[in-house]
Amino acid sequence: MSSLTKNTLAGLREILTRGDASSVEITQDYLAEISARRDLNTFITVTQDDALASAKVADQIRAAGQASLTTGLPIAHKDLFCTKGILTSCGSKMLSNFISPYDAEVVSKFKNAGFVMLGKLNMDEFAMGSSNETSYFGPVKNPWSPTHVPGGSSGGSAAAVAARLTPLATATDTGGSIRQPAAFTGTSGLKPTYGRVSRFGMIAFASSLDQGGLIAQTAEDLAIGMQIISGHDNKDSTSALIEVPNYESLLNDSIRGLTIGLPEEFFDSRLDTRMQSQIEEVIRIFTSLGANTVSVSLTHVAEAIPAYYVIAPAEASSNLSRFDGVRFGYRAEKPIDLTDLYERSRGEGFGSEVKRRILIGTYALSEGYFDAYYKKAQQIRRLIKQDFDRAFSLCDLLLSPTTPSTAFALGEKSDDPVAMYLEDIYTIATNLAGLPGGSFQAGLIDELPAGYQLTGPAFSESKILNAAHKVQQATDWHTHYPEEIRNV
Amino acid sequence: MYESVIGLEVHVQLSTLSKIFSGSSTSFGASPNTQASLIDLGMPGVLPTPNAKVFEMAVKFGLAIEAKIGKTSVFDRKNYFYPDLPKGYQITQLDAPIVGLGHVNITLEDGTTKRINITRAHLEEDAGKSLHNSFDGLTGIDLNRAGTPLLEIVSEPELRSAKEAVAYLRVIHSIIRYLDISDGNMAEGSMRCDCNVSIRTQGSKILGTRTEIKKQSTLKLTARSIQLKMASKLFKKRGCMTLIKMRRAPCGPRKRPTTTATFLIQIYCQSS
């Protein structure tokens, strides 16, 4: 790891502004690191030549005195965001040959802000998974331990930031896919409110749950990134017409008097005792900073998992129907008729977790089952949203563990889908209610990272980042990275 | 006495400049796939952007037929696989259409007017076109038409003859032309008619088994098709052949037939 790549995004911004290093130098160092850590399998595509070319342009712009604060900073994108002229695979064989003809809005925004793209990050296939073991391009390893998963589906994004292969990574979260891998890899991750970030060009898994977000080392870095990606987009009519605050300027607000709700359902006897003590440490820090806590209840939160595992697969089964071998993507060889074309292209192009979810989703939407499954799940969804609304009348933010325990071993849960789904227990309700949630570092348990989660009312990202930033100013958990631990 | 029961579903292509969910042109006759944007092609990651004009046009039509206008209008996905349906689903309206119950008046041959109720009218997107010309046993798909806005107008099954059906279609045509929401050109496909026909004992409230006649491209063809379909249904009814896919009651007991010629001319026949 070079001295440059150890930096946070804010740190690199300083360095570029002061002229202590050029964008080309920074980019070269990151590319070298990425190359040295191929064992982690975090990148599907490294855009080496394009990155160096953009970095060169960034330096020229800076030399001409026309650089913005973000010109020349590095970024890597989860391979679910369409990138024009570059492979966009979604971690799937189905799109293993798909060169996107256009850029996602998030990608365009970073480009326009002068960021240099390092490449496309590995992920669970079509964002379906909690371990990054379902990728067609092989699993991602957790930089903290090569035999453990980094979490998913944004495993590549989280592992790359943890291993300091990029200071900032885009990611997506449908049931916890930003927060859980952030917790497993000792990084900070934010899933914004549904509608805060444009989904145009973000390959759809479950349209009413998906949201694009970020993974970085610190809340401050997330604030810098959020400023770039937030806002209404005409091309995504579900994106909110709500003003974007200045996230960075709100980071240092005092949190004296902030009321933090502790959902009693998340702190019951099932919580691992060591995870509990880490979370209690976080609570102590909050109270020392002047916040107070209150117990709240999310009555229906246990039903979030079954409701989610009806809604998400149902929406996914519809969204994935476009992958049929006709206009793009994998096409089976020598189809004998149309049905064969469809069945074999999809049967061969999709992995087993994706097929499983398509089957569940199709079943839940089929005639005779719609009311019992899909409609019922939507009703539970409303009850869950009401629970959160009630809780937020009593507090400003909710605090909980992000995951039941630290990262599990590779292969440990891959044969038991239900066990895998239960990993999402703390994160999933937030997606059903469309609320913002972040995961932040909470120390280590047996040398593996733990994370705590902050959930807020709609469009309260600035409050979440502010609270997390204050904790990061009072602790050093966010400064730890795997190499440092291993070298001790 | 049997009577024919005819309901019509008219698909009207709305004459907007751009498609219902994308900014592609809707003009007729362009070279294949030159008016198919990323959204029309159902590319990964794209999202629909609804066109304000289509709602205006639908509401105009609703007001013209004195219908209830849906204050909340919901779009649904009808999922099925077909190559001219790029997303694998059609965006349409199921339970909450933009236009509710309305009516038109048609003038019968004897000069009297008859009220025909319209169950609903809803917005949806059109599919592309399949071309079966010789492509060595393959079919060519043109998605220029995919995403063109359609207003589907569904009548109650209150039409009783091919002539009434034609009269109804003429009224619909004149409304959409007068409102300037469509050019109503059947030959070009901007007005298409699907007919649902069945027969039942006169006076009965139960509907017989329905047969669909799809995509008639002229009024004359529509009338002819309805007549032929009615005749074949009546013939089957008399012969009491088992009808396939029975969702409603099967045909009644055997009756003495009248002549075939009578059937073709009038659509009523003797029975009890």
Add this chain to the structure above:
Amino acid sequence: MSLSGADIQCVAKLARLRLTEAETTSTLSQLNSILTMIDSMQAVITEGVAPLAHPLELTQVLRIDEVTEENAREAYQKTAPAIKDGLYLVPRVLE
């Protein structure tokens, strides 16, 4: 609610997924355990609760009716597996 191998094949047909014998067998037990988990929803009382389709209560933003797309057929068809004369080719469709 328990599915049989035949049920899986039926749903797979609806979803246009070709499953091998082995896949059908392994999927069967996994799907049934997922369905058991999902069935726990039935214990929740939802009488009179309106389904929530979308987390935000927003009014749909509408677009002005104008042509904003240009012909980009060549660029878009670069990703296509089978093209002739600008048309996407599929095995013969019988109507």
